[in-house]
Amino acid sequence: MTEDYDIEALIGSTASDKTAALPDCILAPYTYLESIPSNNKNVRSTFLQAFNELYYHITNQELISSIDEVISIFHNASLLIDDIEDSSNFRRGLPTAHTQFGTPLTINSGNLMYFVALQKATQLPQLYKSHIDPQLSEKVSGILVDEMLNLHHGQGLDIYWRDAKESVTSPPTIEQYLQMIMNKTGGLFRLSVRLLECFDESTPAATTTNTPLANLLGIIYQIRDDYLNLVDPNYSHMKGYTGEDLIEGKLSLPILHCLLNSQDSPIKHVLLMKDREVLKSNGELVARCISYMETExxxxxxxxxxLKQYQQRAQDIILQNASEDCLLLQVVNKLCNV
Structure with a gap:
């Protein structure tokens, strides 16, 4: 005799019950990463607040907090996938999520949270107008899709340049690299600005945009990270070894510059070696490569x-509309103080 399952109720329900809580077990990788304090002390949240304070003056703090949440979810979800693509063992000084929960569940968790962020974003107009606005919801959704495409475009090039041997012998130009990081790292900065512009009533629609400044800040952020990755002891401590980008074979800005300005360098040999475990245990070789990039x-x-040149450019743009004590300028200067 078979069990009397309520199959009729099951198949008659909507599978996507928006009120149902997602099971903790499938969220575990994301929850784990989210619980680890960020090295950069929520710099993206600070930028969001600073942009709003200077340019948009949106007083609905529930709306601002929800935009912040959407950006935070996108960021953390992308880190789950990024750590798998980079075979990273540590994130923010602790073991990466996929080493704790397995690669399949972590991929699913990261991808799931992309759509959670998208769903939350489509609800932002209700916080703004207290009712559903299909046109505004469609605009917000379009912005998020745009930036997800940009993120994966940039990330894809970053991975290709890292893994393809021809990238070492025929590397991309500096301009191509800056375009890549503007897509990859600049996406969340642009997302902040573009979402704020959707709900800005202080200026007529489409008359002005701060997207160029957001692009510049994304480039600044990545250049800073590229630099510190090779020279900052704190980065080495958090990752467990020195020169993470070099060991992973990434064409970060200093590594790319070295390839473009040398014929036969130790960096070229290390990148062609593509044996991370050997490099992790060979601190002397990594140190020699870093020294070569500094002295040769x-x-x-x-x-x-x-970094300093672009910091000055950002300062010039910000000071067109602000005094020297504005929060956005303070955040930029603090970020570039390396």
């Missing part, structure tokens, strides 16, 4: 100089 091709100095 001056790639570290080039990276630091470009």
């Amino acid at each position: 091709t001056k790639s570290l100095q080039f990276t630091h100089s470009l």
Whole structure:
């Protein structure tokens, strides 16, 4: 005799019950990562507040908090996938989620949270107008899809340049690299600005945009990260070894600059080696590569100089509308103080 399952009620229900809580077991990788304090002390949240304070003056704090939540979910979900794609063992000083929960569940958790963020974003107009606005919801959804496409475009190039041998012998240009990180890292900065612009009533629609500044800040953020990855002891401590980008084979800005300005460098040999475990245990070789980038091709100095150059450009843009004590300028200067 078979069990009397309520199959009629089951098949007659809507599978996507928006009121049902997601099971903790499938959220575990995301929840784990989210619980680890960020190294950069929520810099994206601070930028969101600073942009709003200077340009948009949106007083609905529930709306601002919800935009912040959407961006945070996208960021953390992308880190879950990024750590798998980079075979990283540590994130923020602790073991990465996929080493704790397995790669399949972590991929699913990361992808799931992308759609959770998208769902939450489509609800933002209700916080703004207290009712459903299909046109505004469609605009918000379009922005998120745009930036997800940009993120995966940039991330895909980053991975390809890392894994393809021809990228070492025929590397991309500096301009191509900056375009890639503007897509990859700049996406969440642009997302902040573009969502704020959707709900900004202080200026007529489409008359002005701060997207160029957001693009510049994304580039600044990644250049800073590229530099510190090779020179900052704190990064080495959090990752468990020095020169993570070099060991992973990434064409970060100083590494790319070195390739473009040398014929036969130890960096080229290390990138062609593509044996991470050997490199992790060979601190002397990694140290020699970093020293070469400092003393021979001056790639570290080039990276630091470009960071300062773009910091000045960002300052010039911000000071067109603000005083020197504004929060956005303070955050930019603090970020670039390396």
